[in-house]
Amino acid sequence: MAFMIPIIASASTATLISTGIAVATAYAQVKQGEATKKAYYSQAEYKRLEGRVEAVKAKEEGIKALEATRKALASVNASARAGGLEPTIGTPVDIGTFNVIKPGTTDFFTARDNAKLAISSANAQAEDLRFAGRQAKKQGYISALGTLGSSFATMAGTGGPTPSQPNYGFRPSQQGVY
Amino acid sequence: MARTRYPTLSSRLQISNIRGPSGIGAREASRTSDLLVRELNKMSDFFSKRAVAQAEIEGAEFGAKNAITEKQLRDVSLSGEELENQLGDTNTVFGRASRKAQLSILETELELSARKQISEIMTNAVTNDVDADTLSDDLDSVTLAYSKLAFDASPIVAQRLTASLNTVSSSRYHEYAVKKANETIKITRAKNLAIINNNLDDLSTILIKSVNEAEDEAQIDDILNNKIKFMKQNYFNKVTKFAKTSKPINDFLDKFDSEVEEFKYNFVLSNTLQNGKQGAIARAISTNNYSKIDFRLKKVIGKMNPDQKMEMFKKLNAQAKEVQQAEDQNDAIAEASSQDKIVDLKVKILENLGEKNRDIDTAKSLLGQLKTLDRDGDDYLSLSEKLIKVQDESDPDIYDSLKDLSDRGILTSQALNINADKLSGKDLDQLRNELKTIQSAKMKLALSDLTGYFNTEFPGFDPKIIDNMGKKNQFLKPLAQYKKIKAELGRALEEAQAEGKDIDLEKLTKNKFDNFKTTILDKVAEQNLTRAKAVIKKVKATIGSAFSQLENIAEDDYSTMFEFLISNKAKISGGSNAFTSREFDIFKKNLKTALDQ
Numbered sequence: 001m002a003f004m005i006p007i008i009a010s011a012s013t014a015t016l017i018s019t020g021i022a023v024a025t026a027y028a029q030v031k032q033g034e035a036t037k038k039a040y041y042s043q044a045e046y047k048r049l050e051g052r053v054e055a056v057k058a059k060e061e062g063i064k065a066l067e068a069t070r071k072a073l074a075s076v077n078a079s080a081r082a083g084g085l086e087p088t089i090g091t092p093v094d095i096g097t098f099n100v101i102k103p104g105t106t107d108f109f110t111a112r113d114n115a116k117l118a119i120s121s122a123n124a125q126a127e128d129l130r131f132a133g134r135q136a137k138k139q140g141y142i143s144a145l146g147t148l149g150s151s152f153a154t155m156a157g158t159g160g161p162t163p164s165q166p167n168y169g170f171r172p173s174q175q176g177v178y
Numbered sequence: 179m180a181r182t183r184y185p186t187l188s189s190r191l192q193i194s195n196i197r198g199p200s201g202i203g204a205r206e207a208s209r210t211s212d213l214l215v216r217e218l219n220k221m222s223d224f225f226s227k228r229a230v231a232q233a234e235i236e237g238a239e240f241g242a243k244n245a246i247t248e249k250q251l252r253d254v255s256l257s258g259e260e261l262e263n264q265l266g267d268t269n270t271v272f273g274r275a276s277r278k279a280q281l282s283i284l285e286t287e288l289e290l291s292a293r294k295q296i297s298e299i300m301t302n303a304v305t306n307d308v309d310a311d312t313l314s315d316d317l318d319s320v321t322l323a324y325s326k327l328a329f330d331a332s333p334i335v336a337q338r339l340t341a342s343l344n345t346v347s348s349s350r351y352h353e354y355a356v357k358k359a360n361e362t363i364k365i366t367r368a369k370n371l372a373i374i375n376n377n378l379d380d381l382s383t384i385l386i387k388s389v390n391e392a393e394d395e396a397q398i399d400d401i402l403n404n405k406i407k408f409m410k411q412n413y414f415n416k417v418t419k420f421a422k423t424s425k426p427i428n429d430f431l432d433k434f435d436s437e438v439e440e441f442k443y444n445f446v447l448s449n450t451l452q453n454g455k456q457g458a459i460a461r462a463i464s465t466n467n468y469s470k471i472d473f474r475l476k477k478v479i480g481k482m483n484p485d486q487k488m489e490m491f492k493k494l495n496a497q498a499k500e501v502q503q504a505e506d507q508n509d510a511i512a513e514a515s516s517q518d519k520i521v522d523l524k525v526k527i528l529e530n531l532g533e534k535n536r537d538i539d540t541a542k543s544l545l546g547q548l549k550t551l552d553r554d555g556d557d558y559l560s561l562s563e564k565l566i567k568v569q570d571e572s573d574p575d576i577y578d579s580l581k582d583l584s585d586r587g588i589l590t591s592q593a594l595n596i597n598a599d600k601l602s603g604k605d606l607d608q609l610r611n612e613l614k615t616i617q618s619a620k621m622k623l624a625l626s627d628l629t630g631y632f633n634t635e636f637p638g639f640d641p642k643i644i645d646n647m648g649k650k651n652q653f654l655k656p657l658a659q660y661k662k663i664k665a666e667l668g669r670a671l672e673e674a675q676a677e678g679k680d681i682d683l684e685k686l687t688k689n690k691f692d693n694f695k696t697t698i699l700d701k702v703a704e705q706n707l708t709r710a711k712a713v714i715k716k717v718k719a720t721i722g723s724a725f726s727q728l729e730n731i732a733e734d735d736y737s738t739m740f741e742f743l744i745s746n747k748a749k750i751s752g753g754s755n756a757f758t759s760r761e762f763d764i765f766k767k768n769l770k771t772a773l774d775q
Binding site: 040054058061062065103106107110111113114117118121124125127128129130131132133135136138139142143145146149150153157 | 194198
């Protein structure tokens, strides 16, 4: 930044004020980017939590399916006994196996898959939001750099007396001449 | 899915809907890219603008440094294509800036040059009183010439320059035309006024001449009655050309009448002044009896009214008095001027006889003039005696200065000759004797110098050679030369004294010794060459048969013989060889001496 010293030294008051405001703007843009990033990260965390809730719900459904299977199997056994059939052999077993246990377990696994999917989906969405947050922060920095670059370039382009030029202790702008 | 008869299992679980990422990240990334591109574009744009501005500045500077000059255009030193190339490419910022700067400079240069020419034309016009049409043509030719020059570089510049020069030219032309018109009007009016005044001035002369030439009284009546009326009419016609209102016309006519009245007085007074008859005319006027005076005077006086006659009478008396006074004054002036002149002459004669500004010839001439003016001759006699006395004396200042020169030993014949006429014979003889004494003393000093020269060694001086030469030629002996130069100096001194000229014995002695020295040195050089030639001859004769290269050495080729001796020293000198070592050294020395001179 040493190259800026002679430029700043020769700049007028108005130019210095303008450049100071530009620095403040750049700082605000950086802060805005960081805030946006935080917002996105918060949303990501919420999404992740939401996914976990969904997964818990899915797990509960799986448990319910197992409970329903157990009840249905008990009903099949009870019905078989009441009808004078041996529940552990023959038809009752087939009914219990194919009409109760198999769909019940299938539901349980479906519920488990749903829980995993909910977590994966939430994680993906959360990662998307975090990515968006990082991009927002990057935008803040780019905007800030753009603002600062434009401002310093304008200040350098505005110019002033060089050290080799005679300095009479005042600038025209300080005499109200622009 | 298989159906079941158990209600608890009638509703089956489904795979829940999968909600993928919303794509907000991609959108933000896209926005980031857009932002980056935008910022980079801004920067690029900024630097592009700076580059354009820089190119404009550089182009303008380049154009300013390499501007086309008026001389290049005049000399047609650039072709159309070269001109276009120098002006710059119109497709680039640099080229356009360069072209703009060059054309601007060229326009300024052409305009300044044209304005200078216009100023010169205007100066010339004012100085030489050039007419307006010629001036207009000259100005147009300058404008046209510069427009054509500018057109070669740029039609736009040509148009601008033409407009500018036309404005300047027309402004200058307008000023000049107005000034010229005013001058013409003034000149015309001045001429008319001059003619009127001239006529008025001539009126009296014409009338006097006419009256004098008249043969009888009838002619004079005709002049005084009709001719004056006719002249007044002509005069009126000329006055109306100059004056446009009644007042100045009446003023001019009054002047004419006054001039006619004045003519009458002038005629009478001029006649009386010439013939001196103021008294007779005055008596005639007072007695009103004009029988004894000239008929012209009688008629002119007869035309006067009583008041004018009274005035005429007074003027005649005044003229008579003035004539008498003038005669008295002339006598007094002649007397006074004669006395003044005598006093002046006496003062001048005394000045010329004085010690400070003595000039006897002028005093004699002035004395001659005094003789004619001095009636009693007292002044002339006293001054003549003084002149005779002064002629026998030397001018004391001159004598003192010459005596001073003599005492210091620097008196010259020239100083004595120049002032001889201001010295008495006695003083002159005394100073001449002193001059001789001075010259004799200088002669002794010159001989002492000569002895010193002969006893001083000079470059190239070799006593042995001098002695040898003295033996061969008695004339070259130093003592003989000393006597010869001494005799020559003595003769030169006698001649100078006889002719009254100055002589610089010191310089003459030096010159004569230098001549002797040159002669001696020439002789020495000649003898050295003779010796070297003898060496070559002897060497060739003695060992020529043994050394074939000696045949090619010429009799004056000292350097080659010298080199031969050095390179063959062992073969030709010492021992049983042809030459002894001493001979060899003498040969070498003689050749070296010849080579060195």
